[in-house]
Amino acid sequence: MINNLKPKEATSIINSLIGGVVPKIGVQHIAVGRSEEINAVVSALEDVKNGHSMVKFWIGDFGSGKSFMLHLLNTVALKQKFVVANADFTPDNRLYSNDGKGVALYAAIMDNVSIQTKPEGGALPTLLEKWIEQVISKTAEDNNISLIDIRNEQYLKLIQSNIMKTINDITDVGGFDFGVVVMKYYEGYITDDEQLRRNALKWLKGEYKTKTEARQDLGVREVINDLNYYDMLKNFCKLFVSMGYSGFMVNLDEAINLYKISNSAVREKNYEKILTIYNDCFQGKVTNLFFNFAGTKEVLENQRRGFFSYDALKTRLITNKYETAEIRDFAQPVIRLLPLDHNEIFVLLKKLKAIFDYNYKTEISINDEDIQQFMEELFNKPGASEFLTPREVIRDFLNILNILRQNPEIDKKKLFGDLEISDERPAEFSLDSIEEL
CATH class of the missing domain: 3.40.50 (Rossmann fold)
Known part of the structure; x- marks a missing residue:
């Protein structure tokens, strides 16, 4: 069995690979070579x-x-x-x-x-709130105010001032508006104004289209655009590092x-x-x-x-x-990235068989010799050396496992014999098919 494999990871691995894409989580369990x-x-x-x-x-x-x-x-x-x-x-x-x-x-x-606690994405609000909590704790400590009292609205300006000071210390281009928006996020955070928090997050994610709209909602002069987004990425990098x-x-x-x-x-x-x-x-x-x-x-x-x-x-x-x-x-x-060799692909398919069985709580009747036979059938097909990719090998293998899981009476050797090779490269990649304007 694969060590430390979580059910959620197993499902992500199988569903994603059958769909021809890389799973967002659990890839370490199928890393070979x-x-x-x-x-x-x-x-x-x-x-x-x-x-x-x-x-x-x-x-x-x-x-x-x-x-x-x-x-x-x-x-x-x-x-x-x-x-x-x-x-x-x-x-x-x-x-x-x-x-x-x-x-x-x-x-x-x-x-x-x-x-690490949100590996699938969407962690920006978590990070902002974690950073704000750090500013709150430091402000409380510096001013001898309890962690409970510091959250009262009477200290809102004090916290906002410290947020702005900290942002100014770590940012370069666009730091002022960046700081104002983080202050607004805190204001929404402390006053339970969900709309204000949402607007601040919308600005930080570059989703405001016009300066007018941003000024109405948040009181800032600029928006993140084609020209300054790289500066904002650098600002976020500094912010993340300042958090530890x-x-x-x-x-x-x-x-x-x-x-x-x-x-x-x-x-x-x-x-x-x-x-x-x-x-x-x-x-x-x-x-x-x-x-x-x-x-x-x-x-x-x-x-x-x-x-x-x-x-x-x-x-x-x-x-x-x-x-x-x-x-x-x-x-x-x-x-x-050099292609995986046949031994590495064999190890990968063995791992996928174990993950597939774990995910579906089944035990498909495919052993090491069957995996070798599957590979021989596939790699000996005409065009295999030119067109066959790990993606196609994996998908064919998982598709066969799925057929056998739902139709255990089917002869697996017949399925191996029916394998076909196709050129997966996009047609539009050909240089001749892309015309210069």
């Missing part, structure tokens, strides 16, 4: 804890485990007391924009903020959607934003911040529209020329 990468990340997290910042690019083919790797990083970082957030680049979420797509990415990041967290890890997946931006000037501006983040982190302009980007080899290396089309990025992201498949360098910014 990535120990060197994880060790490198643990070492990098230690550096970030100590005040450095870091950027990593996880590069691999479709279905090779990039998204899985980011979720595994989450689990490791949460255990190291980091605040973690995940978001996907989409046609409507990107790093640079002048029509709301940048702040949409920021909103997705803030919506998915996680801590190790740092802030931001994971951005599906970089293919930056590659697919058809307007070359806009695409270049997005790459320029990556360069800004990269330089800030490695030049020490920000502390305790860890960015991870995930994309395919084409996204990285294509000279026409990949990261390498932007010379300043290319010079920073060229792989160590002494690296080979056997001799790896996990300290460099770009980490290439």
